[in-house]
Amino acid sequence: MMTTTIESPTAASLLAWYDRHHRDLPWRVSPAMATRGIRPDPYHIWLSEVMLQQTTVPAVKAYFAKFLERWPTVRDLAAAPTDDVMAAWAGLGYYARARNLKKCAEAVTAEHGGRFPDTEDGLRALPGIGDYTAAAVAAIAFERQAAVMDANVERVISRLYAIATPLPAAKPLMKQKVALLTPADRPGDFAQAMMDLGATICTPKRPACSLCPFNNACEALRLHDPEHFPVKAAKKEKPVRQGAAFVAVNGDGEIYLRRRIASGLLGGMTEVPTTGWTARIDGETSAAAAPFPADWQPAGTVTHVFTHFELRLSIYRAQVASSAFRNDGWWEPVTNLEAQALPTVMKKAIAQAIPRAFTKTKTFEKAGHNS
Template sequence: MNEADRNDAALSLPAVDPSALLAWYDRHHRNLPWRVSPADATVGIVPDPYHVWLSEIMLQQTTVGAVKDYFTAFLDRWPSVEELAAAQEDDILKAWAGLGYYSRARNLHKCARAVVALHDGRFPQTAAELKSLPGIGDYTAAAIAAIAFDEPVAVVDGNIERIIARLYRIDEALPAAKKPIREKMALLTPNARPGDFAQAMMDLGASLCSPKKPACALCPFTGSCEAEAVGDMVRYPVKAAKKEKPTRRGAAFLIRRADGALWLIKRPGKGLLASMSAVPSSNWFDKRAGEGFDPDKALEQAPAGLRFARKTGQVSHTFTHFHLLLDIYEASSDLPRPLDEGWWSEPDAIRGEALPTVFRKVVEFDQ
């Protein structure tokens, strides 16, 4: 089939019907701890804006499976936005540890305080107003407004981008395609049940409209999808070529006491992993592994007054924009304060520290 035939096939399709998706969602929706099911909605149960907001912040760049337990634990500890606003940031960071992208946790706290201080504990009800709060961008504002307050606003996450790009065979590559995708989603979003429609699109993308093997025969949009009509579904969304991530190098310094306690510090309040717990470390040198970097160079930044021995092997971790390789050095000390800043974390307390994943890997290295 040539391109002209493909275009003719796409033009002959019936219009996409939002009601077909909502009917599918009523039968096949995911049961999630932050979600009000269609059945519950029929008896007057409405979404809690606090739950919707909390889940949407946690779900940014994180899977549903990873978020469920964290969401439940946060609600158990801080059942309302007022209680979260009154919490200490260190406690929130500890509860968030392991979920990644820690600026979300700090913004979560700032947003809770803003909702309490500026809005009397009530979330604004429109996407435009929600965007004024810390940590809430276009997508999150739209999701909260649609799901919690029934505003018919376009909600577009990665799954929805894929569905819309396939439905309309949008040939522009991401991120340029985001604008036409959003425009199509805005036209498609119904005035009735816009929150359910958004969640239905999310569920469809997480199940039938998968990246590599979409189950088109079971899709509620079958017969209306332009990509399905010509058989090139997996081509969409078109993505620009990825840039290769650089590899940075550095060293981490484990200081242990004879009883197993570990010396921890608090990272600076700005920058990557800000305000999180950590073991002392060197700078992360922005050089590719194996290209003239001396692994012992970072040892020059080891805490003074202690004798460190290098351990065999490395810890590797991947951040959004770079890979990191850390050499591990270990020293023993029974001093009350081996460094000016920090604290001894007892063996049974380390698990509860606000250690990001990269430093938890360091702590658990070779254990």
């Protein structure tokens, strides 16, 4: 009878793969450089890790470069106005990260003399640093033998051991497996290797198992069904909410903007006046809900998908006298919108009402119908 042997996965086999196939990323020190004693800058590692939370590498690269150019050290970031940090973060999403980034930089500067703690526990105590980021920074920046587990690692581990328990219930077991596999030597490279493997080989769909350094040790592959793992709990349906957004332009070419409250959705970011966003189909989407009286004209709709709901915004536009109104916001030159902390949904709304508003950045193609 034919037998299939499963070997034990080893850190050595993964590290050998990583030495040949690692990704070159701006915040990274390559294995070859590390051999020559070059160490990564903890500030760079931390900044990249926070940006990479639930965010893809291509999306992060430009922001990482921009932040480093503007704030070369953690002290510089700590001294920056929060509004500047929020504006620089605009478009990257999950804006609580930017608020915590600033708080963390302040804490590192004020309480740690401008140096990041070099232990997992010390890092974990800082704002915006959870289990994953604490382990990642400890391992990558400080060569601590920390078990690093993100969604990539979860996928690799769940396949390696064919773990049938759904996420997130399976996390503790997976973390145990990662800890057992993590070596004392090169724990940072091991962590990055696991994530690179998940990103380039052990992908969600159509994994390239023939190229995988674990293909002689993978239980899911032996079962001929790697895509079956990880098993995840069923997701909920996304509700639809709707509301209206009001784009007012005055005779000086300025647009009326407001600051959102510091917490919650798009907290602390800039917006054009909007109604509340409710699940109701009728109401609150007409010009009657405008923030101030003006000749509000329908300017189409914008659809934007958030993590937990889909938003359909009716856009209204009005041309008003110069600085005709002001109470809770301010008039900003349309030519200066790029410098504002406008989340993508607000850029979409403004672009729908003023098609030329964002000439320097991407266009938002999905303009809604008029009415």
